[in-house]
């Protein structure tokens with residue numbers, strides 16, 4: 001009796017062809033919300049006391065869900081529209097949310113910025129924009145090293161506020177399971193406010209002029225946005241005259257906004273894995289959309305296994321080290337029924353690698369003719385260290401990678417669905433370049449990120465105008 005590999009077991013658990021053929025070696029293990037424990041889980045913190053961890057997971061397991069399964073089904077069908085080229089996909093927010101930065105203004109400003117960007121994109125493409133925030137749960141971070149060394153002291157790396165604390169001392173860096181309860185409470189209050197913004201009138205297209213971020217008043221991008229707002233206001237007046245207005249048309253009055261985060265800290269995700277009473281299927285009810293990171297996407301690993309059993313729409317990062325074979329395996333495990341909108345491939349090659357690494361991969365996978373949505377993350381392959389020692393990204397490289405991504409898709413006759421960005425509505429100086437021409441020596445001015453450098457408001461708006469041009473073949477200028 002041959003021992004199954006983890007990949008074969010995962011294939012079995014999702015009932016794939018490969019397992020059905022393998023009838024002499026029946027699957028002995030069913031997927032459950034904690035069956036990920038039978039696989040290697042990378043990037044997991046070492047909690048000192050198992051008892052404390054278990055009691056936190058038990059407490060979280062009885063907490064109310066943050067989202068409803070039905071909402072994730074709507075999102076899935078919207079992502080399917082993206083795959084068909086009928087909508088544009090915009091996902092963005094902090095690299096890592098922090099407990100400290102959580103306040104109503106930050107949430108409002110990130111939300112405003114994403115709304116502004118989606119208006120620019122809708123105007124350019126005449127397509128709706130599917131909006132996902134890296135918000136309301138983006139607290140856990142994978143790290144390239146388990147330890148950080150400073151002045152001869154070696155401590156565990158900071159892994160996001162849901163796990164430990166940023167300060168460099170022994171007690172701060174000790175993973176504390178109770179932080180998961182704080183993360184849940186923060187996510188709940190973030191989501192509560194986002195729902196109010198999205199549905200309570202703030203997101204109404206008639207409020208467009210109120211989405212401007214005050215401190216950004218003097219910049220060209222903001223002026224450009226104001227001009228666009230005026231054109232939209234004119235169109236709305238015309239629609240009103242024809243009888244289409246806020247009162248009778250939901251689309252003018254409110255918007256759909258979804259949350260997403262990296263499914264990294266599996267005990268936490270497990271606590272929010274529940275059966276949906278209307279379908280009897282398993283869903284993660286903490287976030288609408290979950291993705292697996294570039295460091296945890298091993299087809300034999302615990303993260304892929306966990307995600308295979310839930311029905312939410314999923315993302316899979318595709319980096320320069322992704323092999324065609326592993327990608328095929330992950331696609332089979334994560335989307336065995338070839339469902340539209342289920343799987344979004346988030347490509348993050350880097351501006352210098354995308355042209356050599358991506359076309360072959362895309363060609364090979366396209367040959368399978370499967371339902372997949374491709375989007376570009378131009379952030380994570382373009383991180384460098386500035387002379388002054390800050391982790392930064394050049395907007396120039398970010399734009400370049402996006403441009404290459406769209407060109408490659410065009411030449412392959414395949415739909416480029418949208419973008420996945422790290423950005424903030426705060427006026428930070430973390431990425432170099434952009435309308436205010438941030439240079440290496442300016443990075444220290446307002447460098448607030450706890451993890452990766454984010455685009456600020458002007459850089460984000462500039463990027464949305466650039467995208468708009470790419471999508472409308474230069475008609476925006």
Ligand code: PEP
Nearest residue numbers: 095293294295317348380
């Ligand atoms: C991230 O999205 O913050 C991240 C860590 O990305 P990746 O897994 O692609 O490196």
Ligand code: CO
Nearest residue numbers: 095422451452
């Ligand atoms: Co990041």
